Amino acid sequence: MQFKTFIQFSIFMFLFGSCQKLKIEEGRSLLIPLPAQHTFYNASFTFEQDLRITADDFFQVTPKFLEHFFLRNGSVRINESDNAPEIIFIKVDSIDHEEGYVLDVLPDQIQIHASTEKGAFYAVQSLRQLLPSLFENDHNEIHDVSIQCQRIEDEARFKYRGMHLDVGRHLFPVEFIKKYIDALAMLKMNTFHWHLTEDQGWRVEIKKYPKLNEIAAFRKETLIGHYSDQPHQFDGEHYGGFYTQEEIKEVVNYAEERHITVIPEIEMPGHSQAAIAAYPELGCREEQVEVATKWGVFEEIYCSKDETFDFLEDVLDEVLALFPSEFIHIGGDEAPKTRWENCNECQLRIKNEGLKDEHELQNYFISRIEKYLNSKGRQIIGWDEILEGGLAPNATVMSWRGLNGAIEAAKLGHRVIMSPTSHCYFDYYQSDNETEPLAIGGFLPMEKVYAFDPIPEELSEEESNYVLGAQGNVWTEYMKTSEQVEYMVFPRILAMSEVGWTNKEKKNYDDFVPRVEHFHKRLKALNINYANHLYEVEGHLESSEGTNNYHLETITEGKEIRYTLDGSSPTKNSRLYTSSIPIEKSTLIKAALFKSEKKLGHIFSERINVHKAVGKHITINKKAHKSYPGSGAKGLVNGISGSDSRYGDKEWLGFWGDDLEITIDLGKETEISTIETRFHNGNGQWIYAPKKMETRFDDDKDILFTKISTAGLIARTIIQFDSRKARYIRIKIPNYGVIPEGKQGAGNKAWTFIDEIIVN
Ligand code: ACM
Ligand code: ZN
Numbered sequence: 001m002q003f004k005t006f007i008q009f010s011i012f013m014f015l016f017g018s019c020q021k022l023k024i025e026e027g028r029s030l031l032i033p034l035p036a037q038h039t040f041y042n043a044s045f046t047f048e049q050d051l052r053i054t055a056d057d058f059f060q061v062t063p064k065f066l067e068h069f070f071l072r073n074g075s076v077r078i079n080e081s082d083n084a085p086e087i088i089f090i091k092v093d094s095i096d097h098e099e100g101y102v103l104d105v106l107p108d109q110i111q112i113h114a115s116t117e118k119g120a121f122y123a124v125q126s127l128r129q130l131l132p133s134l135f136e137n138d139h140n141e142i143h144d145v146s147i148q149c150q151r152i153e154d155e156a157r158f159k160y161r162g163m164h165l166d167v168g169r170h171l172f173p174v175e176f177i178k179k180y181i182d183a184l185a186m187l188k189m190n191t192f193h194w195h196l197t198e199d200q201g202w203r204v205e206i207k208k209y210p211k212l213n214e215i216a217a218f219r220k221e222t223l224i225g226h227y228s229d230q231p232h233q234f235d236g237e238h239y240g241g242f243y244t245q246e247e248i249k250e251v252v253n254y255a256e257e258r259h260i261t262v263i264p265e266i267e268m269p270g271h272s273q274a275a276i277a278a279y280p281e282l283g284c285r286e287e288q289v290e291v292a293t294k295w296g297v298f299e300e301i302y303c304s305k306d307e308t309f310d311f312l313e314d315v316l317d318e319v320l321a322l323f324p325s326e327f328i329h330i331g332g333d334e335a336p337k338t339r340w341e342n343c344n345e346c347q348l349r350i351k352n353e354g355l356k357d358e359h360e361l362q363n364y365f366i367s368r369i370e371k372y373l374n375s376k377g378r379q380i381i382g383w384d385e386i387l388e389g390g391l392a393p394n395a396t397v398m399s400w401r402g403l404n405g406a407i408e409a410a411k412l413g414h415r416v417i418m419s420p421t422s423h424c425y426f427d428y429y430q431s432d433n434e435t436e437p438l439a440i441g442g443f444l445p446m447e448k449v450y451a452f453d454p455i456p457e458e459l460s461e462e463e464s465n466y467v468l469g470a471q472g473n474v475w476t477e478y479m480k481t482s483e484q485v486e487y488m489v490f491p492r493i494l495a496m497s498e499v500g501w502t503n504k505e506k507k508n509y510d511d512f513v514p515r516v517e518h519f520h521k522r523l524k525a526l527n528i529n530y531a532n533h534l535y536e537v538e539g540h541l542e543s544s545e546g547t548n549n550y551h552l553e554t555i556t557e558g559k560e561i562r563y564t565l566d567g568s569s570p571t572k573n574s575r576l577y578t579s580s581i582p583i584e585k586s587t588l589i590k591a592a593l594f595k596s597e598k599k600l601g602h603i604f605s606e607r608i609n610v611h612k613a614v615g616k617h618i619t620i621n622k623k624a625h626k627s628y629p630g631s632g633a634k635g636l637v638n639g640i641s642g643s644d645s646r647y648g649d650k651e652w653l654g655f656w657g658d659d660l661e662i663t664i665d666l667g668k669e670t671e672i673s674t675i676e677t678r679f680h681n682g683n684g685q686w687i688y689a690p691k692k693m694e695t696r697f698d699d700d701k702d703i704l705f706t707k708i709s710t711a712g713l714i715a716r717t718i719i720q721f722d723s724r725k726a727r728y729i730r731i732k733i734p735n736y737g738v739i740p741e742g743k744q745g746a747g748n749k750a751w752t753f754i755d756e757i758i759v760n
Contacts, residue, residue: 022106022149030518031129031152032494033188033501034511041149043107047142050079055089061257062112062120063089069128073135075142087112087127089120099190100155103127105147118259122188126152129186129522136525158454160417160469161500162191162263163493165485168198168274169295169476171241176482177251183490183528185258187497192255193329193471195265196243199273199292199300203242204264204322208314211278216291217242219274223294226438227477227684228713234293248322263381264323268312269302269365270335276300282308284343295477296684297334297744304365305345313372320376327396328373332366333383336742359389367392381417384409400424400473401748402627402656403456410459410466419471421685422627422648423452424496426488427475431533432649433602437487439478441682443648446516446533450495450509472496483529490523490530491516513555535601537561537591540631540650541583541608541638543615548639549580550608552591559600563591572597583639586610606640612672613664613729613759614639620653621661628654628753635756637664642755644714647680647687651756654687657749660733664757666726673723674760675731679708679715680753686745687753688736689715697726729759 027040051070055063066087070076087110095101095115101123102113110127114120128135130147163184165172181192196204202216218240224233243251255262274291276283283289284303292298302308319328337358340346350361362385370380370392381396384405391397396415399406406416418424421442428442454470472493479485494516498507516534523530539552552561561577562570570592577591591604620633630653631638642651666672679689688710695704706719736750 025148027148027150030515031126032512032515032519033498034506034515035126035152035154036503036506037151037153039151041151043149044146045085045105045107045110045149046144046146047076048085049077050081050084051076052079052081052084052086053088054086056091058091059089059117059120061117062124065121065257066124066127069124069135073137073142075135085109089114091115095119097155099188101126101152102154103150103152105130105150107149121185121259122154122156123152125186125188126154133521133525136522156188156501157503158467158469158500160191160471161189161497162193162417162419162469162471163189163489163496164193164195164419164471164473166195166198166474166476167203167243168195168201168271170480171201171203172482172485174243174247174251176485178254179482179528180485180489181251181255181258181260183493183526184260187493188501189493189497190260191471192260192262193265193473194251194262195267195329195475197265197267197272197275197331199271199298200295201240201242201291202274202278204248204266204319205242205244206315206318207245208318209279209311212275212315213242214278216274216278219291219293221293227295228682232294240291245318245322252323261325261327262323263325263327263329264319265329265331266312266315266319267331267333268369269304269362270297270333271331272302273298273300276302279311282311284339284346297336297742297746299336299338299742301335301339302365303343303345304340304349304361309368309372312369316369316373316376320373320378326379327381328378329381329398330366330369330373331383332362332386333400334385334744335362336746337362338741357389361389362386363389363392366395370395396468398471401745403458406467407456407458410463413466415466415468417468417471418452418454419473420452420627423449424470424472425475426472426492427478428648429646430488430492430531431536431602432643432646433533433536433604434643435602437478437484439488439645440475441645441647441685443643443646444492446492446495447509448648449492450498450507450512452496452499453504454499469500470496486529487531490528491519491532494519514557517556532601535559535593537593537601537604539589539591539604539606541615541640542580543634543638546615548583548608548610548615550583550587550589550606551580552577552589552604554593558595560594561591562594563589565589569603570599572599583608583610586639608639609641609756609758610639611758611760612666612670613637613757616667617665618757619663622655622658624653625656625751628652628751630654630755633662636662636754637757640756641678642680642753647682647685647753652680652753653755655735655752655754657735658752659735660731660752660754662731662733662757664729664731664759666729666759669725669727671723671725672729672759673721674758675719675729676758676760677717678755679717680755681710681713681715682753684744686739686748686751688739688750690733690736690752692734693717693719694732695719696730696732697724698728729757731757 022041025040025042029038089112092113101119103123104111112123202212206212221234277291340358384399397409398417409416427440428444429439455464562574587608589606593600618633681689693706739745
């Protein structure tokens, strides 16, 4: 954007438009996402009963959107009269960024400068955030609202700023889909990835194949509780539905009016059990299966015979008529190859096409669909598994299993979109508070979303041009209602909006937090069920020279931390935290945040188990994976265990495929008789407890072999031996190995997650 031209232009306006010279003042931008430049002046613009909205002829849509925003609220009358304060849309060709704008709030006029409707639309979204949140409610009485004079010069960092929503596992009403789209638009996001087909339900009306809607859209019942709760139990309730083509058109239009592209996802060849339930001939075995009633990865995938392609092309024809997007998402993830291995048609296809194996058959499948969609003028996006067995020539890769898929694809000259589980999966827990509603697992607090940089270090500047942007994913196995989707999405979407929009140099979490706190009022006004974890207390143990001190902290300003050490719940009369707490024996700390004697947020609770290795020197032959660093090696001897369900918290260290060698130096010969540790075993997230552990002391040759039980979500491992003296404890933990066929992540290396090594 050429800001220089603007500065001259606006001085002109100050002189001749307002006949007043403005001075720059200190100010703090409260916008989300944070704009590129935000300057404040020493005057203000006052909203009166009447407001005039005028625009260059070029702007046909956005001024109406703004008008509607005010009219819906009912507090401001739109009036043509010359003396009403004015908001004016000015077309300025020198703003060369398609989504860029300049917003000037002057004493008697608000100017929106843009070269496109998109730019003007984003200026309106910024203006909206400058107004009190009362303007978001319908029919409010608003008097004497004035906003400080200011200038915002802004443009997007990334071209693709997306949010995904899985409606296969649970279905949400059209009204909610629109509310979701409204929120995306408010946050200057521009893509809604609508995941429409799943093993558990087919959600798009296809007129040529009515059984997709009669059979594939419904399941007989749904799993209760978490997948890892055994034995599996079901609710016995018939569940389902689908979006009619009319409803879809309505959503696509609604999104388009808000500059949001809707990308439909029609999954293939995997995650297609519901379609196969409706049309068994699409599967290799042609046997009747049922629409899935639990979560996971299923072996029923589309057969590679010609009839499947006829079906998919027919389906896509109807999909293309509904969705004008350049991109069509064809899935491609989690397709076990067991059916193909045992199918005559698929084996014949491998032979006739000269393919090496079933992975190359997957490439054949995706490439054939790509060719079809390219012939219709569309491009495909696929999850990063589409790299296996060769990448379809024009495909865009959506990288979810970490960043490697994106790195590989960008180096091959393919476009990529970043949505790694580590930073972009909003189905993960957002707090390690045990009171959180049931979620799939993992741990992705807002801070980690915020820290995400879509450009991996491994890419050169040239290669990073292939990174289109980033996306938050919302898989809904554990989100039955729209309210729960909102809870999981907000406020992490605020962080994601800034990941996609704001320049890396401007991003700062400490600056972001008060803006989120301020944004709560707007979310409330919009009736969005956001999660609030800003008022939680966090803690960590620091050890040096044999003393251990526990530190408490919180991220927002102006509040008090009060705590107890006797297990009771903290009250406004509990001890005020002023400096770190010395820990001499095992201790339970409970703490909470208070403002004006009122408790905010949840009670924080931490058990510190002072064992013989706490605070001692520890080394590991490998660094934890950068996505799951926990608190580093010393976190394994800090007296604190990880959360059972949230393996990404700051106590769990994650290693991908590494064989580990850990040495603990107890500092001096110490009497010991047990070593206890835990491994996470969240197989759905590719995490497998290792099969064994080998322990050795000092320079002994003798090795203690320990077999590890891998039943359940946590593998607790205790090594007991005759009491002995040792200074060094040396532990070898070989990685589980490759994930077996039929499981999520089959064929990949397993992750190892370990939280604490307790020595007594
Ligand atoms: C995915 O999360 N299976 C793309
Ligand atoms: Zn087959």
